[in-house]
Amino acid sequence: MSATVVIGAGVSGLGFANWWRERHPGAEVVVLEREAEAGGYCRTVVQDGFIWDYSGHFFHFKDPSLEAWLRARMPGQDIRTIEKLSFIRYAGKDIDFPFQKHIHQLPHAEFLECLVELYFRPTGDAPPASFGEMLYRRLGKGITDKFLRPYNEKLYAIDLDKLDVDAMGRFFPHADIADIIANMRPGAKATSYNATFTYPAGGAIQYIHALLRDLPPGTVACDEGVTAIDLRAREVVTPRRRIAFDRIVSSAPLPALAKLCGIPHDAGVFSSNKVLVFNLGFDRKGMRDVHWMYFPDRALSFYRVGWYDNIFASDRMSLYVEIGATSDATFDVAALRDRVLADLRRERIVTDQRLVSHHHVVLDPAYVHITRASLAETTRLRAALAAEGVHSVGRYGGWTYCSIEDNLLETRALAQTL
Numbered sequence: 402m403s404a405t406v407v408i409g410a411g412v413s414g415l416g417f418a419n420w421w422r423e424r425h426p427g428a429e430v431v432v433l434e435r436e437a438e439a440g441g442y443c444r445t446v447v448q449d450g451f452i453w454d455y456s457g458h459f460f461h462f463k464d465p466s467l468e469a470w471l472r473a474r475m476p477g478q479d480i481r482t483i484e485k486l487s488f489i490r491y492a493g494k495d496i497d498f499p500f501q502k503h504i505h506q507l508p509h510a511e512f513l514e515c516l517v518e519l520y521f522r523p524t525g526d527a528p529p530a531s532f533g534e535m536l537y538r539r540l541g542k543g544i545t546d547k548f549l550r551p552y553n554e555k556l557y558a559i560d561l562d563k564l565d566v567d568a569m570g571r572f573f574p575h576a577d578i579a580d581i582i583a584n585m586r587p588g589a590k591a592t593s594y595n596a597t598f599t600y601p602a603g604g605a606i607q608y609i610h611a612l613l614r615d616l617p618p619g620t621v622a623c624d625e626g627v628t629a630i631d632l633r634a635r636e637v638v639t640p641r642r643r644i645a646f647d648r649i650v651s652s653a654p655l656p657a658l659a660k661l662c663g664i665p666h667d668a669g670v671f672s673s674n675k676v677l678v679f680n681l682g683f684d685r686k687g688m689r690d691v692h693w694m695y696f697p698d699r700a701l702s703f704y705r706v707g708w709y710d711n712i713f714a715s716d717r718m719s720l721y722v723e724i725g726a727t728s729d730a731t732f733d734v735a736a737l738r739d740r741v742l743a744d745l746r747r748e749r750i751v752t753d754q755r756l757v758s759h760h761h762v763v764l765d766p767a768y769v770h771i772t773r774a775s776l777a778e779t780t781r782l783r784a785a786l787a788a789e790g791v792h793s794v795g796r797y798g799g800w801t802y803c804s805i806e807d808n809l810l811e812t813r814a815l816a817q818t819l
């Protein structure tokens with residue numbers, strides 16, 4: 402008998418397994434996961450009384466039915482709705498996010514510079530050729546060079562002129578001159594896609610527990626990575642067995658899937674960054690009234706810091722600190738942790754607090770580099786794989802920028818159309 406084989410027990414793989422079983426009760430579904438536990442990037446670490454995700458994971462559901470479906474599978478879980486407090490640390494001052502809508506909070510001379518550059522931004526007849534050019538053309542040199550370029554280059558670890566115009570999709574907070582000026586009115590409040598967010602008190606892994614809840618025991622096989630896919634024999638190969646498949650739904654990174662299937666592809670177009678995340682627990686409280694902060698200063702090791710203790714309202718500072726790097730970078734973790742602590746002191750985030758617990762994880766890939774070439778090759782490869790009954794989904798299967806809600810919506814739609 403042939404099975405539906407799912408590769409990866411992250412949000413996408415587990416989402417698909419649920420939606421498929423809902424439509425085909427009794428159908429055989431096998432979820433293969435190479436790690437020792439399910440969850441992918443949506444995992445949580447509990448250590449010394451601190452609750453940390455693999456990286457700050459907060460949720461903004463647009464589809465109420467999807468959120469209700471998840472919450473129905475999380476009985477007793479305290480899910481908080483939090484009004485977001487996020488800032489940009491710019492030259493020692495905390496500017497509200499997004500930067501482009503709050504230039505009036507900058508020192509006067511820099512505000513004028515951003516405003517003048519915004520007004521006289523270069524226009525052109527042809528559409529912008531890259532993400533970097535799009536920023537100059539829409540927001541001017543002042544806003545771009547003070548925040549958008551340095552911050553995003555620290556995060557993506559690539560020159561923004563190499564990225565596609567739409568590299569951040571709906572996650573980029575667009576603003577035109579009218580929005581920016583309207584927001585200067587006293588009392589104006591900038592709107593954004595994530596003005597509030599939700600977070601389960603038990604961490605992001607609670608969503609994974611919700612997705613595991615209705616799957617029959619034995620559906621998910623951890624510590625069992627797929628090592629090859631034989632398209633001719635229609636078998637998935639792992640170190641333990643060969644499984645005959647009807648269809649495969651894979652959330653493994655797209656170039657890795659193409660390799661497993663032996664499908665020729667242009668591996669050179671699939672570049673990405675990696676992110677080293679430090680989770681740091683301290684003996685006492687630090688700054689209040691902030692959930693996360695962005696750091697464009699290239700002299701600082703990190704690009705973003707978040708405060709879990711201000712979400713949980715707990716009395717010990719609990720931080721995540723994110724560092725972006727090229728995919729070939731190697732990390733001296735102990736030296737970097739010391740540097741992070743020194744940088745946190747420089748920014749007065751750590752003052753007299755003592756570090757009492759720490760953890761780190763490397764997300765690789767973390768942010769994929771969306772370029773014209775990657776978009777074209779992704780479309781071509783996914784179609785070639787789908788023709789063989791292999792469906793590449795999720796953040797890395799789709800080689801894209803997305804949220805866990807997008808992963809669930811995508812796999813729900815796939816289960817409906819297959």
Ligand SMILES: Cc1cc2nc3c(=O)[nH]c(=O)nc-3n(C[C@H](O)[C@H](O)[C@H](O)COP(=O)(O)OP(=O)(O)OC[C@H]3O[C@@H](n4cnc5c(N)ncnc54)[C@H](O)[C@@H]3O)c2cc1C
Pocket residue numbers: 408409410411412413414433434435436439440441442443456457458459460461625626627628652653654657676764766767768794795796797798803804805806808
């Ligand atoms: C720094 C960062 C911050 C983020 N913040 C948020 C946020 O705040 N809110 C939000 O909604 N989203 C956020 N996201 C996005 C979110 O993490 C992803 O959308 C989601 O976790 C992707 O799930 P996935 O199942 O598609 O992929 P993954 O989580 O990568 O799961 C894929 C799984 O496949 C497994 N796998 C790979 N190859 C094989 C193989 N050969 N055999 C078997 N198993 C294999 C992997 O081990 C993994 O478990 C963030 C992402 C990053 C990187």
